[in-house]
Amino acid sequence: MSGIQLKLEGLGRASKKHADDLWKAQICARWMGYGGQTLTIDDVRDEIERNGWNLELGSAAGNVFDREHWQLVCWERSRREARHCGLIGRWVLLGNSKRRT
Secondary structure, three states, rough: OHHHHHHHHHHHHHHOOHHHHHHHHHHHHHHHOOOOOOOOHHHHHHHHHHOOOOOOOHHHHHHOOOOOOOOEEEEEEEOOHHHHHOOEEEEEEEOOOEEOO
């Protein structure tokens, strides 16, 4: 198996394990992105936590923004210490007439 195949297999397993929280995060991201705002997984987590939900995504966080509905705008450092300030994507929802950052 290639590295890409192994990565996709791992994301699939993580998605199944965290299916409920992944669904919450995807719905929240779409709701936040409809105005054309660009988002990161940090923004989605912040919104979910602000509403009193607990979010356990693990590796499934990589599946919140799928390329069928979202376009990668840029890479930036995470604000979350748990991510060790690693690189995360900033995404925009496809099909929006407005786009603001």
